[in-house]
Amino acid sequence: MPTDLAEMFMSFPESPFRVPAGGEGDPKQSNFDLSNLSTDSKGSESSGIKRDDAEAATAKNLKALSALQEVFYADGRRALLVVLQAIDAGGKDSTIRHIFGHLNPQGVQVWSFKVPTDLERSHDFMWRYHAKAPPRGMVGIFNRSHYESVLVERIKGIVSPTALQRRYGQINAWESTLVSEGTTILKFFLHLSPDEQAKRFRDRLTRQEKWWKFSAADLEERKRWPEYMEAFRDALAACSTPWAPWYAIPADQKWYRNHLISGIVRQTLEAMELEYPKPEKDMAAKVDGFLKALEKPITD
Numbered sequence: 001m002p003t004d005l006a007e008m009f010m011s012f013p014e015s016p017f018r019v020p021a022g023g024e025g026d027p028k029q030s031n032f033d034l035s036n037l038s039t040d041s042k043g044s045e046s047s048g049i050k051r052d053d054a055e056a057a058t059a060k061n062l063k064a065l066s067a068l069q070e071v072f073y074a075d076g077r078r079a080l081l082v083v084l085q086a087i088d089a090g091g092k093d094s095t096i097r098h099i100f101g102h103l104n105p106q107g108v109q110v111w112s113f114k115v116p117t118d119l120e121r122s123h124d125f126m127w128r129y130h131a132k133a134p135p136r137g138m139v140g141i142f143n144r145s146h147y148e149s150v151l152v153e154r155i156k157g158i159v160s161p162t163a164l165q166r167r168y169g170q171i172n173a174w175e176s177t178l179v180s181e182g183t184t185i186l187k188f189f190l191h192l193s194p195d196e197q198a199k200r201f202r203d204r205l206t207r208q209e210k211w212w213k214f215s216a217a218d219l220e221e222r223k224r225w226p227e228y229m230e231a232f233r234d235a236l237a238a239c240s241t242p243w244a245p246w247y248a249i250p251a252d253q254k255w256y257r258n259h260l261i262s263g264i265v266r267q268t269l270e271a272m273e274l275e276y277p278k279p280e281k282d283m284a285a286k287v288d289g290f291l292k293a294l295e296k297p298i299t300d
Helices: 003-011 051-075 092-102 146-150 161-180 194-205 208-213 216-222 225-239 254-270 283-295
Strands: 079-086 108-112 139-143 183-191 246-250
Touching: 051 092, 051 254, 079 092, 079 254, 092 108, 092 139, 092 183, 092 254, 146 161, 146 225, 161 183, 161 225, 183 225, 183 254, 194 208, 194 216, 225 246, 246 254
Parallel strands: 079 139, 079 183, 108 139, 183 246
Antiparallel strands: none
C-alpha cells in the first residue's frame, strides 16, 4: 500500500454508519454484522433528529456542496468517486437526483452499469469500470458498480467461491490504486427493509406511470433476500478499507438518507482543503489595466 494513502485517511468523517475496516479482503476476518443495523431513523441510536431539522440541515449541505464543487473543479488535484449499491427499489436513482442533482452537471459523471455486454465479458471483470473512473476535478457516480461482480454474480452462481474470494482482494487493490493517484472514494450501501421494498413495489404497481420501473423478475429476486443480505454483508466486511470506506445508510426514509449522505459528502470535500488556482504573477497590479481595456469601444 502506498505510504501517501495514510495521509488521506483523515479526509473521511467519522460516522456510526461507517463500516469498520478489518476484513482486508476476507469477510471472515470481520465481525461486522449487517443484520444489527437499522434501516430507518427510529432505530438508529445516533439519530435523535426530527424530519424538519434534518431537511433543513440537508438544504444547508446541498448549498455548501454546490459551492465546494466549484472549488473542487477549479482546484483540479483530486477526483471523487461515489459508489451506490442497494437492493431493488433501494433508492439509488433518488439519491443521485436529490443530492447530486444540485451540482453543476458539467462537473458530474453518472454511470449506470447494466448486464455486461459480450465485449465487456471478454475482458477482466474490472475492465469496464476502470474506463469510467472520474478524472481529476470531476465527481463520478457509479449507480451499481464493480461490486455487482461479488453480489449478483455470486447469487446467480456466475462466480465460484474461489474466484469470489480473489475478487474481494482485487477490488481493494484497484481502489487503492485510484486513491494513490488522487481519487477519493465514498461507498454507500442503501440499507432497505423488506417491508419498505414491498411498499415501494406496491407504489409502482398502483401508478401506471411507474410500471416501466417494475419487472416480474423483481419478485423472484425478492425471494432471495437472505442471500442478498449475506452477499452485501460479506462485500462490505471484506472491502471497507481505511482508504475507501463503506457506509451502511438507513434508507427506509428518504429524508434521513439524504441528510446522512449529503453530510458525509460535504465533510469529505471540506477536509480536502481545496483552493482556487493561484493567479498569474502580478495579477493584482494588472487588474486596473484590464478593466480600463474593457471600457474601450469595439471598432471594426
